[in-house]
Amino acid sequence: MLVKLIRYLQANGIKKPYIYDPMVGGGTSRDVAEELELPFIVDDIHNGFDVVNDDFHDYGFDLTMLHYPYWRMIDYAADLPKELQYKDMSRMEWREFIEAVSHVNFKAAAHSRYVAVLVGDMAYKGGIKSIQREMSWPGQPVRHIIKVQHNAASFRKQYAGNFIPIVTEHLLLFRTDYKPGGEMWILVPASVRKIDVEKYISWKSAVKHVLKKMDAITPSAVFEAIKRQFPSKLQKTNTPEATIRRTLQELEAEGVIRRKMRGIYEVA
Missing domain, CATH: 3.40.50 (Rossmann fold)
Structure with missing residues (x-):
């Protein structure tokens, strides 16, 4: 089926x-x-x-x-x-x-x-x-x-x-x-x-999705991608930049991305 x-x-x-x-x-x-x-x-x-x-x-x-x-x-x-x-x-x-x-x-x-x-x-x-x-x-x-x-x-x-x-x-x-x-x-x-x-879409799921089309991953680039694809998520938090930084740190700890230098990541 x-x-x-x-x-x-x-x-x-x-x-x-x-x-x-x-x-x-x-x-x-x-x-x-x-x-x-x-x-x-x-x-x-x-x-x-x-x-x-x-x-x-x-x-x-x-x-x-x-x-x-x-x-x-x-x-x-x-x-x-x-x-x-x-x-x-x-x-x-x-x-x-x-x-x-x-x-x-x-x-x-x-x-x-x-x-x-x-x-x-x-x-x-x-x-x-x-x-x-x-x-x-x-x-x-x-x-x-x-x-x-x-x-x-x-x-x-x-x-x-x-x-x-x-x-x-x-x-x-x-x-x-x-x-x-x-x-x-x-x-x-x-x-x-x-x-x-x-x-029903968590910040982690949203960020993981937008990362797929990025070569150099930065908090500001992720912010702009979230703004385009998940705009209402930005309206429901007073600290979207901090949320994005925290989510990137969690994804780094999980091995989804790795840090190239301070503030810049790439897909692992």
């Missing part, structure tokens, strides 16, 4: 889509991107990554893949160290879970031109829990594919009476509406709402 999504993007003018998957699991997204020789970044809770609270690793993706846990059907973090288990979304209460899903959708839309969300519905006594119906949609839906959910729990259960099992899942592809200036329209159940996109 990921290959078909990539072909769709390529048919719409994105020849080498930049792929991001923060819930890579078994590694399908990585394998597909490597096979097609596409740029990609992947991560997962099993690497200690908290998709709700941690920074996404870059900005300017063409496609972000999101495959959320099926709430409490599977305990994804059971084999993780205890200090990481609290990051598992499947252990949240339902309303907290849906709010977290919507938050991650917004983060993805703030970082990516397209967002693909793969989710299933879950039966419980008296009804169903439907992630795709209750979550906020992060842009204009361009495809909604209902596919067979392989290895669905319903295949392995015996149901009394005339119960109809749930054996499908939803793949939704959204085109995001982000434009420089920090605002984007998203669809919330029963309403349309404008959100502040740059709330």
Whole structure:
């Protein structure tokens, strides 16, 4: 299915889509991107990554893949160290879970031109829990594919009476509406709402993005690039120059950039 999504993007003018998957699991997204020789970044809770609270690793993706846990059907973090288990979304209460899903959708839309969300519905006594119906949609839906959910729990259960099992899942592809200036329209159940996109893009992600096109990296050059591409970030801090200097120091400590001389850096 990921290959078909990539072909769709390529048919719409994105020849080498930049792929991001923060819930890579078994590694399908990585394998597909490597096979097609596409740029990609992947991560997962099993690497200690908290998709709700941690920074996404870059900005300017063409496609972000999101495959959320099926709430409490599977305990994804059971084999993780205890200090990481609290990051598992499947252990949240339902309303907290849906709010977290919507938050991650917004983060993805703030970082990516397209967002693909793969989710299933879950039966419980008296009804169903439907992630795709209750979550906020992060842009204009361009495809909604209902596919067979392989290895669905319903295949392995015996149901009394005339119960109809749930054996499908939803793949939704959204085109995001982000434009420089920090605002984007998203669809919330029963309403349309404008959100502040740059709330979901950290200073570190923004700075890492603008560094890609710089040979000599200086605080003043980064300031001008942020002013062009993320203007509202400058309006929300009284000390943008100090914030940029601190962010460059953090990126130097992480090995993303290295210092050539005082006040001048280069990509490591």
